Amino acid sequence: MAVTLTEAAAGRVKDFLQKRGAAAGLRLGVRTTGCSGMAYVLEFADEVSPDDEVFEDAGVRVIIDKKSLVYLDGTELDFAKEGLNEGFKFNNPNVKDECGCGESFTV
Amino acid sequence: MALLQISEPGQSTAPHQHRLAVGIDLGTTNSLVASVRSGVAEVLPSSEGELILPSVVRYLADGSRQVGREARDNAAADPHNSISSVKRFMGRSLAEVLATESNSPYRFVEGEGSVPRIQTASAKVTPVEVSAEILSLLRKQAEATLGGDLVGAVITVPAYFDDAQRQATKDAARLADLHVLRLLNEPTAAAIAYGLDEAAEGVVAIFDLGGGTFDISILRLNRGVFEVLATAGDTALGGDDIDHLLAEWMKQQAGIEVKDNHGLNRHILDQARAAKELLSECDEVLVEIEDSEYEWQGLLSREAFNELIEPLIKKTLSPCRRALRDADVSRDEIAAVVMVGGSTRVPLVRDNVSDFFKREVLTHIDPDRVVAIGAALQADVLAGNKADGEMLLLDVNPLSLGIETMGGLVEKIIARNTTIPTARGQEFTTYQDGQTAMALHVVQGERELVSDCRSLARFELRGFPPMVAGAARIKVTLQVDADGLLNVTATELTSGVQASIEVKPSYGLQDQEIEQMLRDSMDYAQADKDARSLREQQVEAQRVIEALDAALASDGDDFLQADELSQIQTARAAVLAVAEADDHLAIKSAIKTLETCSEAYVARRMNASVRKAMAGHNLNEYER
Numbered sequence: 001m002a003v004t005l006t007e008a009a010a011g012r013v014k015d016f017l018q019k020r021g022a023a024a025g026l027r028l029g030v031r032t033t034g035c036s037g038m039a040y041v042l043e044f045a046d047e048v049s050p051d052d053e054v055f056e057d058a059g060v061r062v063i064i065d066k067k068s069l070v071y072l073d074g075t076e077l078d079f080a081k082e083g084l085n086e087g088f089k090f091n092n093p094n095v096k097d098e099c100g101c102g103e104s105f106t107v
Numbered sequence: 108m109a110l111l112q113i114s115e116p117g118q119s120t121a122p123h124q125h126r127l128a129v130g131i132d133l134g135t136t137n138s139l140v141a142s143v144r145s146g147v148a149e150v151l152p153s154s155e156g157e158l159i160l161p162s163v164v165r166y167l168a169d170g171s172r173q174v175g176r177e178a179r180d181n182a183a184a185d186p187h188n189s190i191s192s193v194k195r196f197m198g199r200s201l202a203e204v205l206a207t208e209s210n211s212p213y214r215f216v217e218g219e220g221s222v223p224r225i226q227t228a229s230a231k232v233t234p235v236e237v238s239a240e241i242l243s244l245l246r247k248q249a250e251a252t253l254g255g256d257l258v259g260a261v262i263t264v265p266a267y268f269d270d271a272q273r274q275a276t277k278d279a280a281r282l283a284d285l286h287v288l289r290l291l292n293e294p295t296a297a298a299i300a301y302g303l304d305e306a307a308e309g310v311v312a313i314f315d316l317g318g319g320t321f322d323i324s325i326l327r328l329n330r331g332v333f334e335v336l337a338t339a340g341d342t343a344l345g346g347d348d349i350d351h352l353l354a355e356w357m358k359q360q361a362g363i364e365v366k367d368n369h370g371l372n373r374h375i376l377d378q379a380r381a382a383k384e385l386l387s388e389c390d391e392v393l394v395e396i397e398d399s400e401y402e403w404q405g406l407l408s409r410e411a412f413n414e415l416i417e418p419l420i421k422k423t424l425s426p427c428r429r430a431l432r433d434a435d436v437s438r439d440e441i442a443a444v445v446m447v448g449g450s451t452r453v454p455l456v457r458d459n460v461s462d463f464f465k466r467e468v469l470t471h472i473d474p475d476r477v478v479a480i481g482a483a484l485q486a487d488v489l490a491g492n493k494a495d496g497e498m499l500l501l502d503v504n505p506l507s508l509g510i511e512t513m514g515g516l517v518e519k520i521i522a523r524n525t526t527i528p529t530a531r532g533q534e535f536t537t538y539q540d541g542q543t544a545m546a547l548h549v550v551q552g553e554r555e556l557v558s559d560c561r562s563l564a565r566f567e568l569r570g571f572p573p574m575v576a577g578a579a580r581i582k583v584t585l586q587v588d589a590d591g592l593l594n595v596t597a598t599e600l601t602s603g604v605q606a607s608i609e610v611k612p613s614y615g616l617q618d619q620e621i622e623q624m625l626r627d628s629m630d631y632a633q634a635d636k637d638a639r640s641l642r643e644q645q646v647e648a649q650r651v652i653e654a655l656d657a658a659l660a661s662d663g664d665d666f667l668q669a670d671e672l673s674q675i676q677t678a679r680a681a682v683l684a685v686a687e688a689d690d691h692l693a694i695k696s697a698i699k700t701l702e703t704c705s706e707a708y709v710a711r712r713m714n715a716s717v718r719k720a721m722a723g724h725n726l727n728e729y730e731r
Contacts, residue, residue, distance in 0.1 A: 012145070016113055020146040026113065041119045042111045044146060080110060084154060085254035087110025087144075 002055060003028060003062060003072050009079040009088060010058035017044070017060075024048050025061030028077065028090075029068035038071065038105055040090050110254060113145040118492055128288060128490035129249045130296070130482025131262045133238065133276065135194040136318045138162045139476060140245040140260075141483035142253060143492070148300070148483040150476050151252040159475065160248075164240045165189040166227035174244045183369075186212040188227045192319075196223060196234035197279075198272030235275050239282035246285050259286035261486040263478050266292040266324050266335045288489040294324035295333040296481030297447045301469050304328060309442035310336070310434070314460050314468070316423060317448035319345040323427050325434040325441075336434035339426035346383075346450035349416050353379035356415055361396055361403035371398050386412050387452045413455045420459050427463055444468040449475050506624060508563075508585050508593060511548035513538055514642035515557045520585045523553060532584035534600075538650075541573040545581060549595050549610065553628030555635035556642070561624070564595065566608040571599035637691070644694040648686040651698055652679060655705065658712065666711040674704050 005013065013026050025048075029041035045063045048054055052063050064072060075092040095105045129142045129151070137159045141150045150158045157176065165178035166188045173181065182189035190213065196204050200221035208215075216231060218224035224231040242262075250257060264276055273290050280287045291299075294313035298304060303311055308328050315322040322340035326333045354375045358364070363371075375396055385392045386409050396403045431438065444464045450456060451474045461468050472480060509519040512535070521531050537545065545568045552560030571579060580600040587593050596607040628635070655675070663672060678701040685693040 013113070016145045016147060027116070031119070039119075040111060041114075043114045043116050043119055046116050082110060082254070084152070084252040085110055087112050087254070089110060 003057070003064065003069075003075045003077065005058045005060055005062070006076060006078045007058065009077045010060050012079045012088075013060045013077075020044055022046075025054065025063045027063045028072060028075075029065055030071045041068070042088055115146070115492065126258050126490040126492055127249075127253045127255050128258055128483075128486035128492070129245075129253075129260045130291075130479050130484070130486045131242065131245055131260050132293070132296070132476075132479035132482060133194065133242065133262055133264075134162055134317070134478075135192050135320065136162060137475070138241050138245060139479040140249045141476065141479040142249060143483050143487035144253070148480045148487070150479055151249050153248050154251065160241065160245060161191075162194065162241055163189055163191040164193070164237050166229040166232065168228040170229045172229075172240060174240050187214060188229075190225060190227070190232070190237045193234045193237040197238065198269065198275035199223065199234075235279045236282060238276065238279035242280055242283035242285055246283055257285065258490050259288035259486065261289050261291050261296075261482040261489065262287060263291050263293045263296045263482050265322065266294050266338045267322075288486055291482055291485055292324075292333070292335060293447070293478050294322070294326055294335070294338075294445075296478045296485065297445045298326060298328070298333060298443075298481065299484050300472055300477045300481035301443070301445055303443055303445070304333065306442070310436050310440050311443045311445065312427075312430075312441050312464060313445045313447060314423075314427070314451065315340075315447035316450040316456060317345050318347050318450070319343070321345060321423055321426065323423070323430045325430050325436060327434075336436065337430045339430040339433065341422065341426060344419070344422055345448075346453075348419055349383055349450065349453070350376055350379045352416060352419060353383060353412070357394055357396060357403075357405070360405050361401060363396065363401050363403070371396075371401070374398060382407055383412070383453070387454060409454070416453070416455060420453075420455055423456075424459065424463055427460075438464055441466070445477070446470045447474050447477050506551045506561075507553055508549065508551050508587070509560075510535070510583055510585075511550060511557045514646040516639055516642050517550055517552070517555060517557055517560055520583065521587065530584060530586035532582050535581045535583055536577050537574065537579040537581075538576055540576050542576070542579070543571055543573050544569040545597070547583065547595070547597055547606075549585075549593070549608070552624050554624075554631065555639040559627070559631075559635075563593070564608050564610045566595070566597075566606055568597040568599065568604065568606040571602045571604040574601075640691040641689055641694075644691040644698070645686055648682050648694050648698055651701065652682060655679060655701070658708075662712065662715075663708075666708055666715070671704075671708065675701070675708065678704050 017023050017026065023044045023046060025045045027041065027043045027045035030038045031041055048063055049065070051065050051067070053066060053069055054061065054063050056062070071094055072090075072092060073094065075090055075094075078089045078091055080086065080089050092105070097106045127142070129140050130148075132139045132141075139150050139159055141148055152158055153160065153175075160175045161179040163175065163178040163182055165173040165181055165185060167173070178189050179191065182191060195208070201215060201217055201223040202221070204215060204223045214226040215223045216226050218231065218233065222233050222235075224233050225237070246257060246260070260280065262276060262280060264273055268276070276290060277287050293315065297313050297315070298311050303309075306328060310325060310327050313322075313324045313326065315324070320340065320342050321344040322338060324338045325336045327336050354372070357375055357379060378394055378396065382392050382394045386407070389409070391406060391408045394405050394407050441464050444460060444466060446457065446460070446468050451460075451470065457468055457470060507519045507523045508521040509517045510533075512518045518533065518535075520533050521529060535545075546565065547568060548557065548565050549563045550557055550560040551563050554560050568581065582598045582600055584596045584598075585593065586596070592609060594607060594609045596605065598605045659675075667675070678697070682694070682697040682701050685697050688694075
């Protein structure tokens with residue numbers, strides 16, 4: 001089970017991690033909330049708990065709790081620009097349905 | 108799908124609930140908007156990719172408006188309708204503006220109240236409306252860049268802005284449909300950008316040399332809160348003066364005497380500015396004047412440039428001295444010096460300031476952006492995108508706020524160290540039958556008795572319907588906004604009658620006084636507790652006796668034997684006797700005794716009133 005980062009995403013993440021400093025890595029996850037069931041978590045990680053899986057991809061230390069990993073397996077994290085706006089995007093093959101804006105989803 | 112940003116641990120937002128907040132540097136000459144994304148504060152670009160928006164609004168005859176670069180570029184051709192430096196008119200009356208702006212090109216006219224209006228081709232506009240145009244454009248720019256609506260903005264203002272100027276800035280934000288999370292002092296924003304708020308305490312100096320103005324501020328950091336100790340400056344000193352000086356030198360060198368050739372003057376001034384900017388990096392630059400009439404080239408070394416501008420730079424040092432004196436701190440006490448404003452890029456400025464304060468100056472954040480970046484960092488915290496612990500340090504209510512209750516006691520509603528903005532409410536009731544008004548006394552402090560606390564305001568809630576004591580429900584809400592303004596509202600819930608008042612709690616309070624008030628509350632903790640218990644029992648004794656007297660007067664003779672009455676009178680006298688003394692336990696037990704020997708009387712009254720209510724009614728009526 002694993003997730004991957006695109007080159008663009010890895011570059012930005014490394015940049016942000018370095019600017020913030022003192023982080024254990026990047027935490028990805030899912031939470032049960034939102035208009036369509038689940039929502040993504042994208043955070044700096046200050047600590048790693050025993051329930052976490054830690055792996056490296058494209059030079060980024062990614063931390064995912066075991067419960068979330070089930071929903072994120074095979075996901076690719078991308079960085080995209082839409083007009084002036086820019087940010088991260090989850091390309092998650094497990095998603096069956098998502099709300100209009102894609103911020104929450106069901107599997 | 109929506110684009111996500113990296114949050115702080117545990118601060119991921121629910122879908123559609125992103126708390127987008129920005130910091131806005133609303134400057135006299137230029138304005139910027141910045142935001143924190145994925146943990147990094149950065150200035151947001153316009154759709155043309157520009158980071159800096161000139162603070163100029165041009166009103167056209169067809170009712171349309173130009174804001175920013177376009178307006179600035181047309182300002183020379185259309186001086187009456189292109190409003191720049193509007194910040195100088197904010198919160199000022201027409202009389203004040205006319206006194207200081209005698210040679211301004213704008214046509215000031217009278218409006219409603221004393222607010223000045225500027226007659227333009229399309230309308231008469233107020234300074235607030237002009238500022239709102241700038242803020243509105245920045246808001247749209249930010250919303251396009253961040254991909255959503257803003258929950259609010261932190262807008263920076265000069266430390267010396269008074270209440271009227273701050274209020275005008277807030278009004279402008281409201282017109283621009285922008286929620287103000289907080290107005291932040293510009294020097295404080297610069298200090299925050301450099302993370303100086305993370306230190307425990309210390310005194311810092313902010314040296315701000317912009318295009319046209321110079322400000323020096325001395326701030327003291329205490330438990331994460333910046334206090335402005337002193338400000339000084341020169342409203343007519345800045346980078347533009349350097350440009351003019353250099354332009355004069357060029358003309359002199361080239362042997363040109365131009366008085367009224369605007370195009371040529373503009374050209375020389377542009378060359379001078381370019382040379383100045385280059386000299387921050389290079390030791391020597393080639394300056395040239397190229398015109399249909401004149402042609403000249405010359406070399407300018409940094410040394411010669413420094414010599415030329417030195418007198419101008421030295422002029423910044425006497426306000427520095429004055430600020431230090433006003434703040435009553437010595438140069439050695441300054442822990443950090445922050446450089447703000449484009450003109451602080453000039454090496455000679457840095458050297459002079461560094462020599463003056465005898466320390467390295469902070470320059471690594473772009474001095475044009477540092478204020479906006481600090482405001483963005485603050486906005487991020489205020490919008491709730493940081494862990495709670497970090498918020499606590501930022502701005503707290505220094506002393507508890509409460510309401511006076513019967514017996515001169517304080518009911519604390521907002522506890523000390525509560526992070527602001529905050530709002531807390533509590534319900535109170537009436538003390539006497541038929542009461543239709545209530546006096547509210549707002550106090551500040553940690554002690555239990557009103558007399559030991561600081562009185563902030565008094566107001567009255569009038570005109571609610573008469574009810575028996577204890578039936579009215581009066582909700583008192585204390586609300587402290589991010590600028591420390593306290594708003595107290597009292598509402599009688601059954602009738603909806605409302606009254607409110609606004610005060611500034613920290614006004615006029617020195618740090619030492621706050622500290623003293625806190626220390627007293629510790630020292631007198633036991634005494635205060637006893638005093639509170641005593642007052643509570645005294646109020647209770649008074650209430651019991653008043654109720655008893657009323658009852659005895661109406662039907663004492665009907666229900667009581669002479670010996671019972673005298674027993675009650677004895678117990679009543681006992682309560683009165685101890686009520687004035689200071690033993691709360693004695694009062695409590697005397698009240699208890701009085702209640703015990705009145706029990707039979709109370710029961711008889713109760714039965715009688717039930718009988719009276721039922722008299723003349725058939726039992727069947729009650730069985731339905």
